[in-house]
Amino acid sequence: MSQLGTKKAEVDLPVRTKYEESRRQKTGVFFKKKVGWLFVIVSVIAITIFNFYPMVQAFLLSFQSGMGANLEYVGLDNWRRLFGDPTFIAALTNTTIYLLIQVPLMIILALFFSVLLNDPKLKFKSFFRIAIFLPCVTSLVAYSVVFKYLFGIDGIVNQFLLNFGFISETVNFLADPFWAKVVIILAITWRWTGYNMIFYLAALQNVDKSIYEAARIDGASSFQQFFQITVPMLKPIILFTSITSTIGTLQIFDEIVNITNGGPGNATISISQYIYNLSFEYSPDFGYASTVSYVIVILVVILSIIQFRVAGEKK
């Protein structure tokens, strides 16, 4: 910034004395810094009040327990309670399963679609792009309810499977611990693949076509081109999408509540739903609920560090 200012001063006012120039430069820098702070301070204050302050409060809250307004400090009791709490362990296991299966599945699908759609010879390109991106603009609750009915006992999936003879009697997908998880994973993948695909498509526009041309001349197959050029070029974007998807999946709530409501039993309950239950469904214990919330924070931090280490640029 200051360099630019200096240049400009030189061009516009070549006859100024050195003293005047340096003085002007100094005030210019100072003025710009001040204006910069003015712009920033609003959001800094807002973020401090609405983000950092609640985070600190929630952290303090995670050491308290009690019903509703009758909270008292209990030290590490909440954290001890976590490890012996079967519902929390079920929620953590389920969320981990969603994460381990759904995020890689979705990232690979999104990459696959984006490379297909980036093919210059493809007809009706924008139609396909819109078709795949469209799920992303539907409301979380609306699409969850649609999935719930698709996979209901009288739903279209059952009808389809019956008519084509894949099954002999209707399967109650949502009442089966295994299939209920499958439905949830299918639903999230359907909803978010297009969203991630858009990032890859955008990044692919920035990859120089001549690299592929050179590769083709050297006799590289499409597979080699994909793994040796496309994937490395998209690495930062893959990192970004996998981190945002990981965070998103760790916080999954709407789909679970609307499709299975955590059931059957606790077979699909997620951490976020457990937090909601602890605060509003059962007798409110905001202290323990915020302990569970902090588990998500810790998980996000750890997983992000791992992802940076594994895929990140080495600096």
Added chain:
Amino acid sequence: MKKFNLMFLAAASMAALAACSSGDEEASGGSGSEGSADVDEITAWAWDPAFNIAALENAKEAYNGDGDYEVNIIENAQDDIIQKLNTGLSSGTTNGMPNIVLIEDYRAQSFLQAYPDAFHPLTDVINAEDFADYKIATTSFEDEQYGLPFDSGVAALYVRTDYLEEAGYSVEDVTDITWQEYIEIGKDVKEATGKNMLTLDPNDLAQVRMMIQTNGSWYVEEDGSTPNIAGNETLEKGFETYKELMDADIAKIVSDWSQFVGAFNSGDVASVPTGNWITPSVKQAADQSGNWAVVPMPRLDMEGAVNASNLGGSSWYVLNVDGKEQAADFLLNTFGSNPDLYQTLVEDIGALGTYSPAAEGDAYAVEDEFFGGQQLLSDLSTWTDEIPAVNYGLHTYAIEDILVTGMQDYLNGAELDTVLENVQGQAEAQLK
């Protein structure tokens, strides 16, 4: 210069913030200190436009006291009301809180205990003896009456008389029976008509809840907080009966409300054992008029169990904020002492209250053609008075979520004693 500017900015913003917060404090401080402020508008929250909101509208018209204030009725989803109350009351601000709020009976104790000073006692305002006994246990706390009991959740068995006839049974055969007798009849009905006897949702233990209340038992002990699972004979019997229902293959499995309603509207099941608030949904299928009858809920096959139970139901509460006198006055002069209001509630919206003097009115004696000319409301209010009173306590839904998992294990072949002991252990660990 630079530092000064920054500090000035920071100071200015702090001052602005401080101004905001001190303003708030003054406002809320004012509401706390003045006992009987003159309020000309009170707000009431409820959730169902066809039911409790409509009841409030009726109450507003029927008000016969001499207070001079406006009643502002606001519809919020029940989940939203719970969230708003919890967040509002726990943060200690009364801004935006209503004066009157409807709370489901299963949740009432947890609100009353979690926010001890947030509710205004109605002990001296209403006459608790005018209301059904079982409602008083759930709406009072530490010798104070906080809730004004509203709708009855009296459970009943809705039966298809035509299906029963086909299987060779009459309405008398299903009246005042045990669940075991019910299962036998169910098998015969299924054989004769091919229809299932009822719907069950394995994720919702409402059936078990209704079963155990027929014998005056609950998930928690009298104190309302100690889990009463392991060694609770009534609950054991309830679990066994539930499994028998499943094993007898007379239940259609559903997983949500619309499948539940769809099943009896389309004639897929021969009976519906549930709360009386289902009446409007049963009547939706106008072509089934005359084919239904309502009989008392089956009881558990145990000494002391009665053919009366409850599912759901809610009561009115007054929050301890400005306008509480007006709110109490409004409730007293409507739901608290006005039998005529209950007649209109029954006639206009089919809402069955728990105010005993109202049951003598004409509207309760009306014969319902849909149910073959049965005096449905008068029957239901008779059964309401027989519901065993239990303290629902603080943890109905928390324990039920653990029980649901236990029920899955039990249905899959686990030993009942072990299952219930596990649930007991988990509940004790979770509900300290």
